[in-house]
Amino acid sequence: QKExxxxxxxxxxxxxxxxxxxxxxSNSAFQYFMWxxxxxRKGPELLMYTYSSGNKEDGRFTAQVDKSSKYISLFIRDSQxxxxxxxxxxxxxxxxxxxxxxxxxxxxxxxx
Amino acid sequence: DVKVTQSSRYLVKxxxxxxxxxxxxxxxxxxxFWYRQDPGLGLRLIYFSYDVKMKEKGDIPEGYSVSRxxxxxxxxxxxxxxxxxxxxxxxxxxxxxxxxNEQFFGPGTRLTVL
Numbered sequence: 001q002k003e004x005x006x007x008x009x010x011x012x013x014x015x016x017x018x019x020x021x022x023x024x025x026s027n028s029a030f031q032y033f034m035w036x037x038x039x040x041r042k043g044p045e046l047l048m049y050t051y052s053s054g055n056k057e058d059g060r061f062t063a064q065v066d067k068s069s070k071y072i073s074l075f076i077r078d079s080q081x082x083x084x085x086x087x088x089x090x091x092x093x094x095x096x097x098x099x100x101x102x103x104x105x106x107x108x109x110x111x112x
Numbered sequence: 113d114v115k116v117t118q119s120s121r122y123l124v125k126x127x128x129x130x131x132x133x134x135x136x137x138x139x140x141x142x143x144x145f146w147y148r149q150d151p152g153l154g155l156r157l158i159y160f161s162y163d164v165k166m167k168e169k170g171d172i173p174e175g176y177s178v179s180r181x182x183x184x185x186x187x188x189x190x191x192x193x194x195x196x197x198x199x200x201x202x203x204x205x206x207x208x209x210x211x212x213n214e215q216f217f218g219p220g221t222r223l224t225v226l
């Protein structure tokens with residue numbers, strides 16, 4: 001079983017839809033949770049970061065962490081064609097050298 | 113503006129060739145990483161380095177080696193390329209802050225081994 005599981009998609013939605021991207025994990029030591037966005041032919045860029053459980057909002061994006069269920073989510077409201085990209089969850093634990101463990105990535109396409 | 117550059121965007125090599133992939137960062141970061149990215153497998157860590165001349169194996173180091181002679185430069189070496197090393201290779205440099213560590217990625221090198 002992989003430490004981090006992410007539905008690879010692809011996911012196709014119409015413009016304006018609410019998008020939910022999810023990851024599950026097995027290592028209860030993970031404390032830092034990140035979402036990276038990767039546009040085609042580019043490297044990933046950090047989109048959002050959350051420490052431990054809770055929600056964090058940044059514009060149209062909301063990151064949610066539920067440590068009791070070992071489940072994290074990224075919500076995109078009012079999705080735009082410019083949101084079309086691959087989204088990767090990543091997580092780390094300080095007592096494990098801080099190495100990032102990535103999910104497989106979900107490819108999202110937002111159609112105008 | 114932070115910048116991580118990789119020596120090539122696309123590379124085609126033959127089986128058995130020695131391949132060098134170079135990565136340079138201009139942010140004075142101590143930590144640097146090499147990943148490969150394959151469909152359905154996400155990013156997998158090959159090697160990383162926390163300082164000059166220092167290297168640590170990641171999750172899939174077999175068939176690879178690295179070199180870190182200067183702080184800003186981290187090279188990935190395929191001693192004898194094989195077809196199963198056809199992949200996208202991503203280099204990252206890491207900023208360590210009090211709260212969390214953020215990795216900055218280069219644009220990637222798509223390597224094809226024939």
